Amino acid sequence: MIPIPLNDFGMTFRSKIVQYLSSIAGGLLLAFETSIVFLVPCFIAILLDVITAYSLGRRVHRKYPNQSDGKFKSVHKFQIIYTMIIIFMCIMLASYVDELVIKGDDGFAVRFVVGVFLFYETWSCLENWSSENDNKIAKALQRIMVNKAERHLDVPLSDILLDKDKPQTEQSHDESESAS
Numbered sequence: 001m002i003p004i005p006l007n008d009f010g011m012t013f014r015s016k017i018v019q020y021l022s023s024i025a026g027g028l029l030l031a032f033e034t035s036i037v038f039l040v041p042c043f044i045a046i047l048l049d050v051i052t053a054y055s056l057g058r059r060v061h062r063k064y065p066n067q068s069d070g071k072f073k074s075v076h077k078f079q080i081i082y083t084m085i086i087i088f089m090c091i092m093l094a095s096y097v098d099e100l101v102i103k104g105d106d107g108f109a110v111r112f113v114v115g116v117f118l119f120y121e122t123w124s125c126l127e128n129w130s131s132e133n134d135n136k137i138a139k140a141l142q143r144i145m146v147n148k149a150e151r152h153l154d155v156p157l158s159d160i161l162l163d164k165d166k167p168q169t170e171q172s173h174d175e176s177e178s179a180s
Helices: 006-033 036-063 074-102 108-130 136-142 148-152 170-179
Strands: none
Touching: 006 074, 036 074, 036 108, 074 108, 108 136
């Protein structure tokens, strides 16, 4: 057995690591190449969702300064990264479905995935905008959308609202009419 000098072993090890990393990077670039164009609108939608969520947090802080700090919390960055990874993987999967299963060049599966995601993000942005907003359009949207203000508070919104602010249920509305 011929002893290998330590310097040669280090050079060989480094060159193999560089070779493996460049192979992995090239393979990932090839896999992502068809999906990159579809990721741009998704990233813009995620950015708009983050901006509207931040402005909702500021509105909630102005309205309930003791219950909310109105700051972007680092816990939410992991949700954003998770969302970006999921949509990236879904777009890549849809791209492979288009190429290998449907065998068409129209990109129907990718467009469908991107369309569903953009609808989801648009809905989320509208929920953020309509929550704790006194605009007439926001009030109309609040009837069909979720109020996300509770997510920015440490307690449920129903615990904070005064009795006069709480929405009346059908039963309590009927009881108040029969009492008068």
